[in-house]
Amino acid sequence: MGTVSDAEKKPAVIFVLGGPGSGKGTQCANVVEHFGYTHLSAGDLLRAEIKSGSENGTMIQNMIKEGKIVPSEVTIKLLQKAMQESGNDKFLIDGFPRNEENRAAFEAVTKIEPAFVLFFDCPEEEMERRILSRNQGREDDNIETIRKRFNVFLESSLPVVEYYESKGKVRKVDAAKSVEEVFEAVKAIFTPKEEKVKHHSYAISPCIENNLTLKVSLYASFKKLLQTFSFLIGSIVAIQLPFISRVLNAIRILLKGYREELSFSDTYGPPVTETSLEHNKKVAV
Numbered sequence: 585m586g587t588v589s590d591a592e593k594k595p596a597v598i599f600v601l602g603g604p605g606s607g608k609g610t611q612c613a614n615v616v617e618h619f620g621y622t623h624l625s626a627g628d629l630l631r632a633e634i635k636s637g638s639e640n641g642t643m644i645q646n647m648i649k650e651g652k653i654v655p656s657e658v659t660i661k662l663l664q665k666a667m668q669e670s671g672n673d674k675f676l677i678d679g680f681p682r683n684e685e686n687r688a689a690f691e692a693v694t695k696i697e698p699a700f701v702l703f704f705d706c707p708e709e710e711m712e713r714r715i716l717s718r719n720q721g722r723e724d725d726n727i728e729t730i731r732k733r734f735n736v737f738l739e740s741s742l743p744v745v746e747y748y749e750s751k752g753k754v755r756k757v758d759a760a761k762s763v764e765e766v767f768e769a770v771k772a773i774f775t776p777k778e779e780k781v782k783h784h785s786y787a788i789s790p791c792i793e794n795n796l797t798l799k800v801s802l803y804a805s806f807k808k809l810l811q812t813f814s815f816l817i818g819s820i821v822a823i824q825l826p827f828i829s830r831v832l833n834a835i836r837i838l839l840k841g842y843r844e845e846l847s848f849s850d851t852y853g854p855p856v857t858e859t860s861l862e863h864n865k866k867v868a869v
């Protein structure tokens with residue numbers, strides 16, 4: 585059985601779908617930064633083709649103005665070229681496939697099946713609000729074209745999402761939330777399962793983490809206090825050493841004298857006391 589050589593290896597493709605203005609481009613930029621994918625926006629490639637002055641330029645421009653979908657053959661060629669030129673092997677293909685024709689043609693030409701479809705689910709009013717305040721100078725960001733694009737999305741693009749849904753390949757994200765919240769949901773989809781388990785088992789909650797930090801700093805302070813205290817004791821002992829040795833010497837001398845006195849009384853009777861003097865006097869009389 586032959587092995588699959590590097591040349592035969594297919595690139596990993598993730599289709600990014602959602603209504604116009606749902607935030608596909610915004611989130612793709614985040615995924616590129618965190619997960620190393622190359623972002624290919626079908627809309628951006630078509631707009632670049634118009635700017636380049638190619639023979640298809642005028643046709644593409646007219647279709648975009650009308651909110652219509654450019655023939656698959658044109659878009660797929662642009663995508664394939666961009667994939668080859670990128671040098672990467674994992675791609676976010678944003679705004680594609682926009683209809684059933686796009687989907688079937690891509691699979692037939694490239695023989696690539698997407699790993700999954702990232703679907704941004706957003707209410708129409710929110711998408712309209714976002715597009716109208718986008719300010720990127722796009723010719724199709726006007727209310728008339730926006731309405732046409734919404735219709736094309738409902739009629740042609742949603743069935744593609746449903747097709748992949750039936751294959752269990754759709755990862756849906758609530759795109760109505762803030763950019764940060766949406767990216768949290770996107771990150772969870774892109775993070776490998778093992779890593780999620782690892783983080784779940786070993787991650788320290790902020791509360792425990794704070795507690796640990798407190799304990800560590802308390803321990804450090806206590807250690808420092810102990811070091812200062814033993815340094816102080818050491819210094820006192822060192823400074824007072826001559827005095828201490830003199831006191832010890834005096835004690836030693838006193839003890840020695842006492843011991844000698846004891847041994848004297850053992851040899852020559854009890855020490856001379858007032859009572860014994862009286863006794864001697866009595867004996868003399």
Ligand SMILES: Nc1ncnc2c1ncn2[C@@H]1O[C@H](COP(=O)(O)OP(=O)(O)OP(=O)(O)O)[C@@H](O)[C@H]1O
Pocket residue numbers: 602603604605606607608609610611627679714715717718719759760761762763764766
């Ligand atoms: N979660 C969000 N909350 C608020 N505004 C957002 C959010 N995501 C994106 N936007 C803003 O909405 C506008 C549309 O976003 P973006 O261009 O990413 O959408 P899109 O789905 O790629 O649109 P299109 O399909 O028309 O190219 C941008 O101005 C963007 O800054």
Ligand SMILES: Nc1ccn([C@H]2C[C@H](O)[C@@H](COP(=O)(O)O)O2)c(=O)n1
Pocket residue numbers: 604625626627628630647648651652653654655659678679680681682686724733
């Ligand atoms: N697969 C595609 C993608 C895009 N277009 C055209 C029609 C869209 O209205 C326009 C803008 O796309 P967007 O930047 O919103 O993704 O580009 C197409 O014909 N086929």
